[in-house]
Amino acid sequence: MPHEDNRPSPEQLLERVERQERREKRGRLKVFLGYSSGVGKSAQMLDEGRRRRERGEDLVVAATQPKSTPECNALLAKLEVIPTLKIEGQDVIDVAAVLRRNPRVVLIDGLAYDNPPGSRHPRRSGDIDEILDAGISVITSISLQYIEEFQDEIELITGKRATQFVSRKFLEKAAEIVIVDAPTEEHRLSRLREMALLLAAQVVDVQLRDYLEEHGMEEVWGNQERFLVCITPKSHALRMIESGQRNARRFRGELYAVYVRQNALSAEDQVMLERNLKVAEDHNAQVMVIEGDDPMKAVLTFAREHGVTQIFIGHSLGHGLLQSFQRTPVERLIEAANGIDVRIFPQ
């Protein structure tokens, strides 16, 4: 990336400061995420509560799960609990009591509950927001199956949908998200397990990028594989895109198809180009048309900005002796593509 891009604009700086201020006043949200109930979220969370308490942190419990294991009960016995309210037979966090008690940290076991009518907030996540706004930190837990955005996929796997859920955004807002992992023999559960691990990885990825951006660090580590297929009118797009799609699927990565706009395309080239872009779209690639006098430079700039780890490019096998003395565009790309693999498709 060119150096001058490093400097943030005044608006960006202001936003950073505001974000910082908001964060300083608000409590911190920490979420324990498990792929299913019974993986040990509650125990791990309560154990963290116990350790914090032993270190002298002012911590209370504001909600527990209806059914507790003996292990959890033993941990709970060591902690201060603010009893929940009973509204229509349901446990509802006593937000007013929590605010009066004003501890440093509140432990809330189970995030994805709807509160009964007549409660302070329709959902428990609303209670949590209010507590956070008061400057109190919250530690809470959730199972993957209660995340709104995953309902379709989970229904395919388990045949069930949740009736109460929270949005993925709520998790992404959390300052910290911890995965509670445990092995399983059951095929369906292991699919949920994989989803939960990848969700955590994505949240970490987003947070990491924010962090690096805020600190003006430009590090691309390729933790997530990203594939970029270079599209031209003459490229054998199908082969490259199919391979890109297979790679992206296998690596749980992302797939881009990029065309650097050229002027004065022949009618025939225009048709081929459109066909190639259509192929990319049909294979769920993120299709981008970019500008640049030097196509290779434009592709590389895009690749750097998007954290691409592999560039797929076609290379026509030209003839003639003269060519062997000049560097081809593909050669220049390879030489300049520091840290990015280049896969060449002969054509």
Add this chain to the structure above:
Amino acid sequence: MIRNPSRGHLKIFLGYAAGAGKTYRMLEEAQKLKSENIDVVVGYFEPHARKDTIAKTVGLEMIPRRRIEYRGCAFEEMDTPAILARHPKVCAVDELAHTNVPGSERTKRWEDVLEMIEYGIDVISTMNLQHIESLNDQILQITGVRVRETVPDWVINEADEVVMIDVTPEALINRIKRGVVYKPEKAQQALQNFFKEATLGGLRELALRQAAHEVELRQEDSQNRDEVPGPASEMDARTQEQPQNADRILIHLTSHPSSAMLIRRGRRVADFLRAECFAVYISPTGNFFHLSVEEREAADRHLNFARSLHIETRVLQGADVTTALVDFARHQHVTQIFMSRSALAQKTFLQRNLVFRVLRLAPDIQITVVAERSRPKTA
């Protein structure tokens, strides 16, 4: 995969940094097994003087370490013969990646562990992400540290279960600051180097992805074994991919230092694509006699390294590298050849470099030019 039915189970607790709580979780599991009246012992445990962790060993049977003399110094190692003789149902072994002191039966602790498993002992063990061989270059890029003690990826694949031990970077940094993980003087150093928030975040993301990958591999294995019918989805589409789409990867080894990185990347890509993976070294004579001592040593090192990662390796005789490479690739139905950027420099008068000579000779094979993953400058 065909496995010895009396073989023990291997479970690995995977963390992304020291202090994540791997040992704690391993011992917790041992305690749980003991409470279920299962015959469990601790074969090796690294206390690091952590109070909470040491407390977790109370009541567990510990196999005493044995002393091994090396160059006049006494080292303490896991007593594998004693564990095999004791033959518990389950043995807890800390730090799978550890290198034994010379004079031990085996070079690496993971070799001891594989031996125990062969003897029908279940093992629960711990390791950090940094020790996975194929991630070595990426770890260097993130941390600036070249990790020397590594575990080949196939050893991790041998594990029946891999469990991610997660902790947030914030919590980890707090633990370091409180002096839970290291002594004060080492803690300061750790915070300045390895334990920076961004570094930890990078490692953590990689560990989560690795753990997800391990889950997926085992799902496919178990599916292939039992053919459990499940609802159709993307996942099943992945496992039932047409064989003609199968990738076959060939790594072109040279004496150039970039070969090690090429091997790691090739292995990793092959693992994710579930591709066959070969590596060849091409020599005009079919042997190394024409090479200088340094080149010969490098060639041997690279070939051995590839073999240690379970890559099928060959030394091919061929006066012309291009033809030898393409002939082998055709014969093995290779779909892509991995080369390092140093191949661009391999050109002779009036000739294109090696990459383009191969492309011209084999228009049916793709070439992946693998980039060096060097550590970026920090702003």
